[in-house]
Amino acid sequence: MGLDKHLSRAARAMHASAIRKVGDVGLSSRDVISLAPGYPDPTLFAWEEIRAIAGSILTGTDPTVLQYGATRGYRPLIEALPQLLDHRGIKATPDEIIITTGSQQGLDLCARVFLDAGDTALVELPAYTGAMTSFWNAQAHLVGVQQDAAGIDITDLDRVLNRERGAGRRVAFVYVVPNFQNPTGLLMTLARRAELLAWAAARDVLIIEDDPYGALYFDDVATGAETRPIKADDRDDRVVYLSSFSKTVAPGFRVAWIMAAPSFVERLEIAKQSADLCSSAIDQRFVYEIWRQGVMDSRLALLRGVYQQKRTVLEQALRRELGAHVIWPEPKGGFFLWASFVDGIDTDALLRRAIAHGVVFVPGSAFYVEPGHPNRARLSFSEQPAARIESAVARLASAVREELDLRGTSGRAPQAGLAAARKASEAQPPE
Numbered sequence: 001m002g003l004d005k006h007l008s009r010a011a012r013a014m015h016a017s018a019i020r021k022v023g024d025v026g027l028s029s030r031d032v033i034s035l036a037p038g039y040p041d042p043t044l045f046a047w048e049e050i051r052a053i054a055g056s057i058l059t060g061t062d063p064t065v066l067q068y069g070a071t072r073g074y075r076p077l078i079e080a081l082p083q084l085l086d087h088r089g090i091k092a093t094p095d096e097i098i099i100t101t102g103s104q105q106g107l108d109l110c111a112r113v114f115l116d117a118g119d120t121a122l123v124e125l126p127a128y129t130g131a132m133t134s135f136w137n138a139q140a141h142l143v144g145v146q147q148d149a150a151g152i153d154i155t156d157l158d159r160v161l162n163r164e165r166g167a168g169r170r171v172a173f174v175y176v177v178p179n180f181q182n183p184t185g186l187l188m189t190l191a192r193r194a195e196l197l198a199w200a201a202a203r204d205v206l207i208i209e210d211d212p213y214g215a216l217y218f219d220d221v222a223t224g225a226e227t228r229p230i231k232a233d234d235r236d237d238r239v240v241y242l243s244s245f246s247k248t249v250a251p252g253f254r255v256a257w258i259m260a261a262p263s264f265v266e267r268l269e270i271a272k273q274s275a276d277l278c279s280s281a282i283d284q285r286f287v288y289e290i291w292r293q294g295v296m297d298s299r300l301a302l303l304r305g306v307y308q309q310k311r312t313v314l315e316q317a318l319r320r321e322l323g324a325h326v327i328w329p330e331p332k333g334g335f336f337l338w339a340s341f342v343d344g345i346d347t348d349a350l351l352r353r354a355i356a357h358g359v360v361f362v363p364g365s366a367f368y369v370e371p372g373h374p375n376r377a378r379l380s381f382s383e384q385p386a387a388r389i390e391s392a393v394a395r396l397a398s399a400v401r402e403e404l405d406l407r408g409t410s411g412r413a414p415q416a417g418l419a420a421a422r423k424a425s426e427a428q429p430p431e
């Protein structure tokens with residue numbers, strides 16, 4: 001009824017999260033198996049310990065548990081984080097830390113503090129949609145940078161930076177997810193991280209490093225040492241580091257943090273005041289107790305093992321059901337497998353067919369700043385039980401076969417297509 005005229009230009013231009021839209025299909029339809037959202041496995045939440053902690057913090061003797069808290073965050077948690085960061089090789093002090101309501105809020109605060117409308121934000125191709133949405137909604141100009149199997153491509157990064165600066169645009173930062181990137185699952189090599197940091201120093205560019213998955217490496221193919229954050233080697237406050245308890249404790253608490261130069265943290269705190277005054281006091285208490293009692297650390301090995309096993313189940317099912325049609329870089333940790341359909345199937349069209357077969361995933365187009373790359377899909381193996389992952393892949397395979405039959409391409413020698421795609425993917429990595 002003509003209500004749009006009341007909206008700001010910024011609101012009219014806002015992007016909704018593509019993943020949320022797909023996730024909603026999974027939730028609203030009966031017997032649809034969703035490989036769409038990056039949800040942890042709920043059976044891995046420390047239910048018993050959390051129940052006990054609830055009893056201990058809800059006695060009513062400490063009114064601050066249900067009170068407003070400091071914008072910067074619950075002090076004991078802030079003071080505990082340097083210890084946690086030390087295990088990741090990062091030396092931090094409390095004045096470099098601010099608690100955020102999920103890393104998603106951290107990204108949004110970064111957009112407010114580092115971006116002006118029209119500034120360029122550099123992101124990997126493909127990149128995490130939640131970050132892209134925050135940057136877009138701050139009216140940034142998003143520009144994609146190629147990545148290869150080792151991580152972001154420094155030559156392309158330099159080319160893009162020169163082009164943007166040459167066009168008179170301010171490049172606010174480069175956003176990267178070095179550990180088990182969402183959506184590709186790629187682990188940036190240590191050499192590439194060092195190269196990126198040196199490049200950023202030489203070109204005076206800020207790095208936003210988003211690290212929710214680093215603790216979830218799979219020890220059949222990766223080590224903890226390989227997940228060392230770029231921040232660990234940052235000597236001149238060039239890296240703004242975000243991490244979260246969502247994937248290792250539970251996302252329902254919405255507790256995460258940013259570590260950055262104290263002057264940046266002060267600005268982020270001011271931006272946060274107008275966003276939510278403070279993150280939930282009780283949620284921070286829970287997370288602090290979970291950390292203090294060693295509940296989180298003692299469960300990490302279990303989490304790694306279970307997610308590694310699910311990754312294997314998904315890979316085996318894909319090889320069995322769709323081996324001639326799909327290739328992917330092996331996930332070395334995290335929650336995601338990035339599938340490329342070698343017959344050139346358009347995954348937006350495939351999704352519609354897949355829903356009819358009772359399975360959803362996120363089409364690759366959701367992760368790119370520009371149209372293109374229609375044959376990619378992100379498959380999450382984290383939430384579903386192994387048997388459901390197998391059923392999901394069987395359903396996906398039926399949808400793929402139907403799609404290929406309709407296109408009349410199923411008779412094409414798939415192995416030839418596969419060989420050609422493998423060759424292409426060696427030369428031109430998974431993006």
Ligand SMILES: Cc1ncc(COP(=O)(O)O)c(C=O)c1O
Nearest residue numbers: 038102103104128182244246256
């Ligand atoms: C790369 C990345 N950054 C940030 C987030 C947001 O996490 P949080 O639950 O801490 O808001 C996610 C969630 O999936 C993610 O994958």
